Amino acid sequence: AQSVTQLGSHVSVSEGALVLLRCNYSSSVPPYLFWYVQYPNQGLQLLLKYTTGATLVKGINGFEAEFKKSETSFHLTKPSAHMSDAAEYFCAVSAHAGGTSYGKLTFGQGTILTVHP
């Protein structure tokens, strides 16, 4: 079984400030981890993903995330927020072993990021 918990349903930062969106996961098998962004009235766009290998993953738009197995975390960061980063962000986990969870994305509840000028 898999689950994702995103800490904080709303995060507000000033333009130019650090963005930190928190994600903790639970998985009975080694996970694949993802961050998606959703702009209003649009579908989801992949920001970055962790499969295997390097635990620090760089994505689009200056975002990165670090997989920490000991903490079961995959927090998303960006050094300097931009107004265009305002959106809803979803962390997701998928199993890469076989079984009914294979290829299925389990999402967190989402975090709405607001960027103030």
Next chain:
Amino acid sequence: ETGVTQSPTHLIKTRGQQVTLRCSSQSGHNTVSWYQQALGQGPQFIFQYYREEENGRGNFPPRFSGLQFPNYSSELNVNALELDDSALYLCASSIDRGPAYEQYFGPGTRLTVT
């Protein structure tokens, strides 16, 4: 390259009716997944189709059914609509099944059940 498209964009139905939502996968993609996103929630996995066969199902009742066609387009059918079925329905296609392959999402169909 055309992305994932969904139709219709919006739909209003009455409780007890049936609805069909459509998804056109990205070219070359043989796998499609459907998700339900209720207001203020993360998407929830409904089911996945791989080469026209169901390849995994989430915790949704049998009145949620699907089809994938030889051209890899897909339909989601919901019978006996309930008020709680009101949500954004997202489809996502990938070049193959398995989590290593990126799922490309369409813009969604917003279903309102009254």
